Amino acid sequence: MEEVLSKIEDITSDPYTYVAGIKERTEKKIIGCFPMHVPEEIVHAADMIPVVIWRSNESVTWGHAHVPPYDCGITRSFVDDAVRGKLHFMDGMVFHVRQCLQVGEFPLIIERNVKPAYQGILYLPPIYEGEAVKSFLRKDLESFKDSLEDFSGKKISNDSLKNSIEIYNENRSLLQRVYEIRREKPGILRAKDVMRIVWSSMLMLKEDHNELLKELINTMEKKPGGTENDGIKVIPVGCLCQTLQFDFLDMIEDLGMIIPDDDLYVGSRYFANPVHLDGNPIEALADRYLTKTPLCPTKGVWDVHWGDEIIKMLRENKAKGVITIRVKYCPPHTCYYPDFKSKMVEEGVPEVMIDMEHEVISLEGIKTRLQSFAETMGGV
Amino acid sequence: MDVQYKINRLEATNDIRPMVNRHWADLRSAKERGEKVGWASGPSFMFPYAMGMKCHFMAGYASYCGGIGAANDVLKVAEMTGDLPETCSYHRLHMGMAEAVKRDLPVMPEAILPLPDLMVAGRYCTEQSHYAEGLYRRMGIRVVPVELPFVFRKEDRPRIREFVYRQFTEVVIPALEDVCEKSFDYDRLSEILSILKKTATIRNKCWDYFKTKPSTWTLWDYAVSMAPVIYMMGDPAGIPFYEKLLKELEERNEKGIPAMAPEGEKYRIYWDGWIPWAFLGKFMRKFTPNGALCLCGRYPWEMFPHPELLDPEHPVDTVVDYMYGEEAGLAGNMAPKHSIDFISDLIDEYSIDGLVMFSSKSCRMWNLSYLDVIDAIDKKKGIPGVVIEADMIDPDMVSDSQIDTRLEALFETIDGRRRK
Numbered sequence: 001m002e003e004v005l006s007k008i009e010d011i012t013s014d015p016y017t018y019v020a021g022i023k024e025r026t027e028k029k030i031i032g033c034f035p036m037h038v039p040e041e042i043v044h045a046a047d048m049i050p051v052v053i054w055r056s057n058e059s060v061t062w063g064h065a066h067v068p069p070y071d072c073g074i075t076r077s078f079v080d081d082a083v084r085g086k087l088h089f090m091d092g093m094v095f096h097v098r099q100c101l102q103v104g105e106f107p108l109i110i111e112r113n114v115k116p117a118y119q120g121i122l123y124l125p126p127i128y129e130g131e132a133v134k135s136f137l138r139k140d141l142e143s144f145k146d147s148l149e150d151f152s153g154k155k156i157s158n159d160s161l162k163n164s165i166e167i168y169n170e171n172r173s174l175l176q177r178v179y180e181i182r183r184e185k186p187g188i189l190r191a192k193d194v195m196r197i198v199w200s201s202m203l204m205l206k207e208d209h210n211e212l213l214k215e216l217i218n219t220m221e222k223k224p225g226g227t228e229n230d231g232i233k234v235i236p237v238g239c240l241c242q243t244l245q246f247d248f249l250d251m252i253e254d255l256g257m258i259i260p261d262d263d264l265y266v267g268s269r270y271f272a273n274p275v276h277l278d279g280n281p282i283e284a285l286a287d288r289y290l291t292k293t294p295l296c297p298t299k300g301v302w303d304v305h306w307g308d309e310i311i312k313m314l315r316e317n318k319a320k321g322v323i324t325i326r327v328k329y330c331p332p333h334t335c336y337y338p339d340f341k342s343k344m345v346e347e348g349v350p351e352v353m354i355d356m357e358h359e360v361i362s363l364e365g366i367k368t369r370l371q372s373f374a375e376t377m378g379g380v
Numbered sequence: 381m382d383v384q385y386k387i388n389r390l391e392a393t394n395d396i397r398p399m400v401n402r403h404w405a406d407l408r409s410a411k412e413r414g415e416k417v418g419w420a421s422g423p424s425f426m427f428p429y430a431m432g433m434k435c436h437f438m439a440g441y442a443s444y445c446g447g448i449g450a451a452n453d454v455l456k457v458a459e460m461t462g463d464l465p466e467t468c469s470y471h472r473l474h475m476g477m478a479e480a481v482k483r484d485l486p487v488m489p490e491a492i493l494p495l496p497d498l499m500v501a502g503r504y505c506t507e508q509s510h511y512a513e514g515l516y517r518r519m520g521i522r523v524v525p526v527e528l529p530f531v532f533r534k535e536d537r538p539r540i541r542e543f544v545y546r547q548f549t550e551v552v553i554p555a556l557e558d559v560c561e562k563s564f565d566y567d568r569l570s571e572i573l574s575i576l577k578k579t580a581t582i583r584n585k586c587w588d589y590f591k592t593k594p595s596t597w598t599l600w601d602y603a604v605s606m607a608p609v610i611y612m613m614g615d616p617a618g619i620p621f622y623e624k625l626l627k628e629l630e631e632r633n634e635k636g637i638p639a640m641a642p643e644g645e646k647y648r649i650y651w652d653g654w655i656p657w658a659f660l661g662k663f664m665r666k667f668t669p670n671g672a673l674c675l676c677g678r679y680p681w682e683m684f685p686h687p688e689l690l691d692p693e694h695p696v697d698t699v700v701d702y703m704y705g706e707e708a709g710l711a712g713n714m715a716p717k718h719s720i721d722f723i724s725d726l727i728d729e730y731s732i733d734g735l736v737m738f739s740s741k742s743c744r745m746w747n748l749s750y751l752d753v754i755d756a757i758d759k760k761k762g763i764p765g766v767v768i769e770a771d772m773i774d775p776d777m778v779s780d781s782q783i784d785t786r787l788e789a790l791f792e793t794i795d796g797r798r799r800k
Contacts, residue, residue: 066751068769070466097532100506101744107532108716108749123536125527125543132546133527139539142388300509300525302516328466331744333512335471338462339517352646357507 001219005193012196015203016173019051020089021185022205022363029091029152034078034103035241036296037124037267039285042145044206046152046166052202053093055242057082057361066109067102070214072329073358074242075102081116092118092151094144098125099298100332118151120144121377126300127290137286145282147291155275161281167206168275171322174272175201181217183260183317185225186233191249191259199243231258232377233319237310237340238326240298240333245360251367252323255374260317261308263324269294297332306336307343314349321350323370328357350377385519385671386641387664388632390601392625396451399617400607404444404490410434411494416560417492419474421512422502422528426699427552429614430569435500436493438508439654440611442470442773446657450491451621458486469742469774471511478515487647494522498559499604500552504528504711505745528703530714535784536710541704545755548696569594569695572614580687582608582622589629590675590730594644596632599674600664601639603655609683639673646671650723650765653738653746658773666783670791678722678729679746682710716749720756729759735765743779764793 011018023030029048033040039280043050053075063080081087093116095106110119123140125133145156173188178197182189191195199218203208234257236249243266252259264266292299295306310322320342326333337353345352352373354366381649384789410417413639418428418435428435445451450692458476459465480487501512501523515521526547532535553564581712583605589596605625610619615716631637638644647665656663684690686708691698703711713722726732735754739747755767766786771777 012607065748067741068747068750068767070769071744098527098529101748104530104532104715104748105744108756109752111717121532121536123529123540125529126503128525128527128547128551130547130551131551132543135546136539143536143539148401224481258435277458285403297510298506300503300513300527302513302523304527305517320711331468331507332510334467335507335514336463338475341462341515378421 001216001223004216004219005196007212008193008196008200011203012199015054016086016089019203022049023089026205030089031118031120032087032090032093034093034095034106035074036269036298037096037099037289038122039141039144039289041161041164041168041285042141042148042156043094044167045156045161046148047090047154048148049205051090053078054202055116055358056086056319059306066113067105071102071105072241072327072328073356074327075105077358078101079106079109082110087114090116092116092120092240094120094122096122096124098123100330118147120147124289126298127292128300134286134290136290137269138282141282141286146316147176158281162225162277165275165277165281165284167210169277170210171201171206171213172271172274174210174217176224177217178213178220179261179268181220185220185223185260186230187226187261188220190221191236191253191262192246194259194262195243195249195264195266198270202266202270226258229257232321232374233258233259233260233317234323235259235263235310235314235317235319236267236325237263238324238333239266239356240296240330242264242327245323247360247363248325248354248366249357250369251363255367255370260319261313263294263313269296278327292300297336307340307347309348310340311343311347321352321373324351324353324374325356326353383642383646385668387644387668388637388639388641390597390625390628392621392628393601393605394418395621395624396605396607397442399615399621400447401442401490403607403612403615407434407436408492408494416497417494418498419496419515420500420502421508421704422504422526423699424500424502424552425611426569426572426613427556428498428500429572430565430695431562432565432568433497433556433560436496437611438470438474442473442655443655445473445491446659446773447515448488448490449658450488450611451658452489452775454480454491455774457487460535465776466742468507468510469740469777471507471514473773474511475514478519478607482519495519498555499523502528504530504714505743507743507745509518512718522555522559524552526552528711531681531704531709532710532715532717534712534718535764537704537706540711541700541709544704545696545700548700566695570692573690573692573695573698575616575618576609576613576684577687577690577692579618580684580690581611582619582626583609584685584687586622586626586629589633592633593648593731594631594638594640595648595673595675596637597639599651599677599680601658602680602759603660603689606680606683635693640668640671645673645753647673647791648733649674650676650726650730650732650735651680651738652723652735652750654679654740654743654772656738656770656772656778658775659770659778662778666787670787672787674736675732676726678713678719681726681788685710690790714745714748716753720753720760723753723757724761727757733794734764735763736787736790737765737767738768739767740771741769742771762797764790764797766790
């Protein structure tokens with residue numbers, strides 16, 4: 001198990017070198033997909049390698065000549081990486097420009113300063129009622145497919161797309177299994193290892209990642225884990241689009257809290273919901289996008305409350321509290337948060353919100369808040 | 381000796397305040413008269429109007445609240461009821477108002493809005509959806525949302541146009557029919573658009589007086605006069621208002637009276653982004669002593685700039701084409717790449733010396749890729765620009781020294797280029 005985790009740590013510690021290496025090894029084109037909803041399967045079916053764009057661990061420098069300091073961490077960090085040439089190995093980039101306003105910053109900045117050979121635009125609409133939304137979504141995915149075919153010179157057949165979807169579904173199911181084992185054996189993995197495992201899925205060839213996961217699951221199944229009574233269980237929620245600083249996760253666990261599950265983007269949200277492959281594959285991908293849970297505040301879902309979904313997750317995991325991780329300057333999460341908070345108060349669920357900034361100034365303040373949160377739940 | 385600049389105020393614009401007050405008073409008392417009330421974001425309010433509903437418009441309400449000095453108190457209500465300070469200030473304003481009504485909290489009586497029977501949530505800006513969602517979750521208000529994408533590639537326009545047309549006809553209109561319990565009134569929509577067409581045609585003649593050198597009026601004069609060509613559309617009072625304004629501008633032009641005394645402006649400025657509704661006086665005091673006059677901008681030019689294209693005989697098509705038509709569809713200008721061409725045209729048309737990009741810290745709708753847009757325009761047109769950071773209505777986000785320093789830098793750059 002340590003061997004697999006060590007490999008994953010290497011990959012996620014320097015994704016730039018790793019992804020550049022895949023390109024060299026496979027001689028395939030790399031397409032950077034800005035999180036969270038780009039259907040990577042279509043890129044994969046065009047015989048190119050989709051990787052999910054990430055937030056670096058460096059301070060933003062040149063990027064501030066292009067985006068304001070009050071954009072979120074991944075927006076500023078990605079632009080910084082791009083204009084500094086750190087993403088030179090990406091042959092193309094794809095942006096879902098209606099996810100939030102900040103994604104709309106990218107097309108011009110990237111076109112003027114980076115000029116990748118391919119730039120894809122997706123409009124993926126919010127999940128509003130009416131056939132018009134579904135029809136527009138399907139056309140949007142078709143248009144994306146056509147543009148990838150033009151760029152790659154490879155026709156994407158229904159069979160090749162179905163094959164890619166199957167590989168991705170397998171990955172989702174394997175990640176699901178990792179989470180199940182973690183739930184059964186609390187403490188078997190550190191939370192940061194879990195996040196690295198999911199992150200590595202976003203960076204690796206899915207076929208390779210599937211093999212790695214099988215090896216990991218095999219060893220996890222044999223290894224003993226902790227018991228349910230080892231600590232107070234909490235669920236981290238939020239952190240849309242980007243990885244969380246691992247120190248945060250360590251801090252939660254070092255304060256005696258256990259994370260049996262999560263509702264994080266680089267976490268369970270990434271692999272939730274398989275694509276149901278019983279018809280046209282583009283329609284199947286559209287249906288997955290139209291699935292309302294896990295609730296994403298960028299998708300305009302009205303009739304499901306994020307708070308209710310988290311309370312369900314809490315009960316399933318016998319967890320006691322919720323740690324909301326709000327990315328600073330993330331409008332979708334920021335706008336939703338008051339209603340989420342109200343729901344937690346209404347249901348008597350202990351909840352604390354931590355603001356996550358790209359450049360963390362002091363961890364001490366966060367530690368104090370988490371410590372008092374743990375104490376209020378009867379821990380530490 | 382330094383020139384002492386000051387603004388020659390227009391008489392005609394004094395008429396707007398009573399008109400606007402009347403509009404909002406009418407909305408406030410609508411429920412007492414048994415009328416249905418709508419709220420709207422994005423340019424979707426004309427559909428409730430056509431059904432005889434009294435309707436609010438998101439940005440229009442913010443401008444009204446900012447103008448009467450009510451915004452800050454309402455923002456505080458929003459924070460008190462859970463909204464975070466970095467949330468879009470228009471979002472906070474509306475959540476604050478809804479909470480004030482629901483909880484009977486004291487806010488300026490003139491700012492009170494009745495809670496709506498229906499919210500038509502045009503998601504032009506992605507954040508415009510969030511407050512509608514909040515209203516639904518917190519108060520059970522019925523919402524009909526409409527996705528209104530910016531057009532990032534010209535080739536995407538036809539399919540987006542079709543999508544938006546279908547949402548209006550298949551979702552918005554049936555929802556209105558359901559709420560109002562009657563068939564949609566296409567004739568009334570046509571009538572509203574006919575009045576708008578006449579009003580905007582006269583308004584465009586007024587715009588010609590921004591082109592004169594020196595200019596005979598200022599962007600701020602126009603900003604406070606926009607209601608008849610946007611949320612008061614369909615009110616015939618807009619026509620005599622703009623006729624009177626046009627007459628005054630013609631007279632000024634004949635008599636050689638510039639907007640800026642004593643002899644006209646030193647710098648002709650393009651203003652991008654929202655109008656700082658709650659701080660118009662503050663911003664005028666920053667520009668005027670320097671001899672700088674703001675003349676045009678993308679947002680103020682969003683209010684039906686091409687009345688000649690409005691076709692009241694085909695009302696739904698014309699509303700959709702206003703944003704997504706092949707000719708001059710405005711949703712294309714929202715994508716930073718296409719905004720460069722639009723702004724460049726305004727630079728030529730209005731003889732602009734410099735750009736001020738007003739970046740709202742809480743709303744990025746107009747601010748996408750600002751620094752690259754400025755750089756691209758400088759390279760293309762040789763016109764410099766600066767970004768100033770503030771907010772439309774939230775005083776906590778307005779820092780004077782940062783704004784002063786950047787404006788000073790812009791004026792020095794223009795001077796430096798003139799000396800070459």
